[in-house]
Amino acid sequence: xxxxxxxxxxxxxxxxxxxxxxxxxxxxxxxxxxxxxxxxxxxxxxxxxxxxxxxxxxxxxxxxxxxxxxxxxxxxxxxxxxxxxxxxxxxxxxxxxxxxxxxxxxxxxxxxxxxxxxxxxxxxxxxxxxxxxxxxxxxxxxxxxxxxxxxxxxxxxxxxxxxxxxxxxxxxxxxxxxxxxxxxxxxxxxxxxxxxxxxxxxxxxxxxxxxxxxxxxxxxxxxxxxxxxxxxxxxxxxxxxxxxxxxxxxxxxxxxxxxxxxxxxxxxxxxxxxxxxxxxxxxxxxxxxxxxxxxxxxxxxxxxxxxxxxxxxxxxxxxxxxxxxxxxxxxxxxxxxxxxxxxxxxxxxxxxxxxxxxxxxxxxxxxxxxxxxxxxxxxxxxxxxxxxxxxxxxxxxxxxxxxxxxxxxxxxxxxxxxxxxxxxxxxxxxxxxxxxxxxxxxxxxxxxxxxxxxxxxxxxxxxxxxxxxxxxxxxxxxxxxxxxxxxxxxxxxxxxxxxxxxxxxxxxxxxxxxxxxxxxxxxxxxxxxxxxxxxxxxxx
DNA sequence: GTAAACGTTGTAAGT
DNA sequence: TACTTACAACGTTTA
Numbered sequence: 001x002x003x004x005x006x007x008x009x010x011x012x013x014x015x016x017x018x019x020x021x022x023x024x025x026x027x028x029x030x031x032x033x034x035x036x037x038x039x040x041x042x043x044x045x046x047x048x049x050x051x052x053x054x055x056x057x058x059x060x061x062x063x064x065x066x067x068x069x070x071x072x073x074x075x076x077x078x079x080x081x082x083x084x085x086x087x088x089x090x091x092x093x094x095x096x097x098x099x100x101x102x103x104x105x106x107x108x109x110x111x112x113x114x115x116x117x118x119x120x121x122x123x124x125x126x127x128x129x130x131x132x133x134x135x136x137x138x139x140x141x142x143x144x145x146x147x148x149x150x151x152x153x154x155x156x157x158x159x160x161x162x163x164x165x166x167x168x169x170x171x172x173x174x175x176x177x178x179x180x181x182x183x184x185x186x187x188x189x190x191x192x193x194x195x196x197x198x199x200x201x202x203x204x205x206x207x208x209x210x211x212x213x214x215x216x217x218x219x220x221x222x223x224x225x226x227x228x229x230x231x232x233x234x235x236x237x238x239x240x241x242x243x244x245x246x247x248x249x250x251x252x253x254x255x256x257x258x259x260x261x262x263x264x265x266x267x268x269x270x271x272x273x274x275x276x277x278x279x280x281x282x283x284x285x286x287x288x289x290x291x292x293x294x295x296x297x298x299x300x301x302x303x304x305x306x307x308x309x310x311x312x313x314x315x316x317x318x319x320x321x322x323x324x325x326x327x328x329x330x331x332x333x334x335x336x337x338x339x340x341x342x343x344x345x346x347x348x349x350x351x352x353x354x355x356x357x358x359x360x361x362x363x364x365x366x367x368x369x370x371x372x373x374x375x376x377x378x379x380x381x382x383x384x385x386x387x388x389x390x391x392x393x394x395x396x397x398x399x400x401x402x403x404x405x406x407x408x409x410x411x412x413x414x415x416x417x418x419x420x421x422x423x424x425x426x427x428x429x430x431x432x433x434x435x436x437x438x439x440x441x442x443x444x445x446x447x448x449x450x451x452x453x454x455x456x457x458x459x460x461x462x463x464x465x466x467x468x469x470x471x472x473x474x475x476x477x478x479x480x481x482x483x484x485x486x487x488x489x490x491x492x493x494x495x496x497x498x499x500x501x502x503x504x505x506x507x508x509x510x511x512x513x514x515x516x517x518x519x520x521x522x523x524x525x526x527x528x529x530x531x532x533x534x535x536x537x538x539x540x
Numbered sequence: 541g542t543a544a545a546c547g548t549t550g551t552a553a554g555t
Numbered sequence: 556t557a558c559t560t561a562c563a564a565c566g567t568t569t570a
Contacts, residue, residue: 153567154548245549292548301548368549375550419565423550430550493563500565 003034003182004098009088010040010077011110011267012134013103014062015220016069018170018270021131025101026174035182037095038070041088042081042199045109050395053206054363058218058398062266064198065219073173074181078195084113089120095186097126103133103267106310107402136167136271136303139310150307152323152417154292157304166279170272213361214252216262216398223263224273230258231277239278240285243293249366250435252358252443257366258295261399264302271299302404309403313508316406317387321506323416327499329378329385338382341482342373343392345445348474348481351431351457352376354444361444363398368434371412375425378413379496381488386413414496421496424489428457447478 008025016022022038029036040063047059067077080087092100100121105114118128132138143150145164151157190196201208216222231239247256263269278296287294292301314320318327330338341347345356355369365373370393376382377389386409393409394400410416431440438456442449448459450470455462460474460481467473474480 151567153546155546156568243548247549249549290548297548371549414565417566418547420547420550420563421565422563425550426552429552433550497563503565 003032005095005186006032006034006036007092007095007097007100008036008038009084009100009102010038010063010066011046011102012105012265013267014040014066015223015268015270016066016073016173017220017224018133018272019103019173019267020133020171021101021103021129023171023173023175024129024131025099026179028099028101029181030179032098033182034098035184035186036075037097037184037186038075038077039088039091040066040077040079041084042079042204043084043087043113044081045083045113048394052360052363052396053201053209054361055396055398055400056204056206057201057209058216058262058363059266060198060201060204061218062220062268063218065221065268067198069220073179076184076187076190076196078190079198080195081199085116085120088117089124092121092124092126097121099127099129101129101131104130104138105134106139106306108313108316133270134267135306136275136299137161137164139307142303142307143311148311150311151304152308154297154301154304157300157307158291161300161303167272167275170270170276209361214364216259216362216364218262218266218268218398220263220268223260223269226258226263227260227269227274227277230260231281236281236284239281239287239295241288242295243289244298244367245293247366247368248434249368249372250431250440251366252440255366259364261401261404262364265399265401271302275299302401305407306403309406314506316390316402318385318415319506320509321416322508324410324506325415325499326502326504326506327385327413327415328495330383331385335382335384338482339377339384339388341479342377342382342384342389346479346482347376347427348460348479349376349427349457349485350438350441350445350448350459350478352427354431354441357444359393359396363396365397370408372425372427372430374409374412376427378409379421379492380424381427381483381485381492383488383492383495386410386415419500421500422493424493426489427485432457445478447472 006025006029008022013019013021025036028034047056063077063079067079070077080091091097102114105111114130121128142160142164146160151160187196244257260269260274264271264274275296287296291297308323309315312321312323318324342352342356345353345360347353352373355365355373358369359365374386374389377384378386390405390409393405397405407417411418414421431438437453441456448456451459451462451472452466452470455466459467459472459478462474472478
C-alpha cells in the first residue's frame with residue numbers, strides 16, 4: 001500500500017524558482033517520506049472558451065516547460081482537463097492525498113473555486129495549505145495596513161509601499177537543498193491514462209497559429225532569460241533610465257519595454273525575482289525617473305490594481321462596481337457592428353488596425369498602444385462600453401490579468417482613476433508622434449506597405465490616382481474610416497461631461513450578500529470593512 | 541471642516 | 556526643434 005501523497009496544484013505559479021507553496025510541499029513530502037505529485041488542470045472556467053490560439057499556445061508552452069523542469073528533479077507533472085472543483089477531489093481520492101498545497105489567487109472566480117475545493121478536501125480529511133506568492137505583498141497584510149481601504153491613487157499606493165518596506169527576498173527551488181523524491185506509485189497507471197502528456201493545440205481544438213509574426217516563448221526559462229537580458233543591457237543603464245511613457249509603442253522588432261507581463265501573468269517569473277534584479281541595478285545607479293514611471297513603479301502599479309481588484313466587488317464590470325462611473329455607453333445594433341469593426345481591425349484607421357492586428361498575431365501590445373485602442377473604442381470615438389473591450393483583450397492577450405485588464409480599461413475610459421476626459425488620443429496624431437513614417441503600420445498592415453508616409457496614417461486623404469498607383473484603393477483594398485474622429489471625439493467629450501455632471505457610481509445590489517469577501521484566503525477583512533469607507537466618501 | 545494642490549504617458553496652435 | 560498654453564476643469568489627498 002503506497003504512503004499518502006502530497007499534492008502541489010500549479011495554477012498561476014508555473015515556475016520552480018521562488019515558489020513558496022511548492023517548496024513547502026517538497027518539505028512536507030520529504031519529512032513524511034511521501035510521494036509528491038505536481039498537477040496542472042486545464043480548466044475551461046479559467047481559460048476562456050474562445051481564448052485565441054496564440055494565447056493558448058503561450059500557456060501550453062509554459063506548462064510544457066514546467067513539466068520538463070520538474071522532470072529533471074524526478075517529478076512528473078500531471079496535466080488534466082476538467083473543472084478543478086471536480087477533478088481535485090477525484091484525484092485526491094485516487095492518489096490518497098493527505099496534504100495539498102497551492103499558491104493563492106485573488107480574482108473572484110479563482111477565490112470561489114479555491115474555497116470550494118478547500119471545503120471539499122478538508123471535508124474528506126485532506127490538509128490544505130495555501131501561500132501568497134503571486135504579488136510582492138500579501139494583499140490581506142496590506143489591507144490591514146490601510147484599514148481595508150485600498151488607495152485610489154498611485155501616490156497613495158507609493159506611500160503605503162514605503163510603510164510596508166521591501167518585499168521578502170525570493171526563495172530558490174527547494175530552498176536550495178538537494179532533494180530526492182519518493183517513488184511515485186501512481187505514475188505507471190497515470191501515464192497509461194495519458195495524464196503525463198500535455199494535449200496538443202489541435203487536441204485542444206486550435207489551429208496552430210502561423211509563425212511569421214513575433215512569437216513570445218512561454219515558460220520560466222524564456223521569462224528569466226528575457227529578464228536577465230533586459231537588466232544586462234548597457235550594464236543596467238537601460239533599467240536605471242527607464243521611463244515607461246518615453247518608451248515607443250510603435251517599436252516592433254526591438255521592443256523598448258521588458259515584455260515580462262506574460263510571464264508575470266502566468267507566474268513563470270516571480271515578481272520578487274524581478275524586484276530583486278531591479279534592486280541590484282539600483283545599488284549601482286539611482287533610478288533617474290519619477291517612481292511611477294520606472295520599472296519598479298510598474299511592479300507597484302500591479303500591486304495597486306490587484307489590491308483594488310481584491311477589495312472592490314465586481315471590479316471587472318460597470319454595474320455594482322463602487323469605483324466605476326456609470327456611463328450610458330451605446331448598446332444598439334449599429335454599435336455591435338462598430339465593435340466588430342474595431343475587434344477585427346477594420347476601422348479604417350491604420351494606426352488602430354495595425355495595433356489590433358498586432359494583438360491578433362502576437363498577443364501582446366505596448367501599453368501605450370493599448371491606450372490608443374481603448375480610448376478609440378470607448379470615450380474617444382465609438383462610445384462602446386469598456387467591458388466589451390475587456391472581453392476582446394481577455395481573448396487575445398498572452399499577458400491577460402484580471403486586475404490590470406479591469407483597472408486599465410476603467411482608466412482609459414475615464415470610468416475610474418482618470419478624469420481628464422478631454423484628453424483624447426487621436427487615432428492619427430498619436431501614432432505619428434512615435435513613428436512618422438508609419439513603419440509599424442507597414443509591418444502589420446501589408447496592404448498599406450507602399451502608401452507614401454504623407455498618407456500612411458490617413459490613407460483616405462490620398463488622391464485616387466495615387467491610391468491606384470500604389471495598389472491600395474480605399475474602400476476596396478482597405479476600409480474607409482468608420483467615424484470622423486474630430487466629430488466623434490467632440491460629441492463624446494460632451495457625453496462625458498454629462499456623465500461627470502451626474503456623478504453616478506456603481507452600487508452593490510445586495511448589501512447583505514457574501515459579507516466575507518476574502519474567505520478563500522482566510523482573511524479577517526469582511527466586505528463591510530472594505531465598502532464602508534467608499535460609501536462615506538461618495539456621500540461627501 | 542475647507543481650500544488648494546495634484547494627478548504615469550493628449551492635441552493643436554502658438555512662440 | 557523645443558517649449559508654452561488653451562482646451563475645460565474631476566476627484567482624491569493634503570495642508
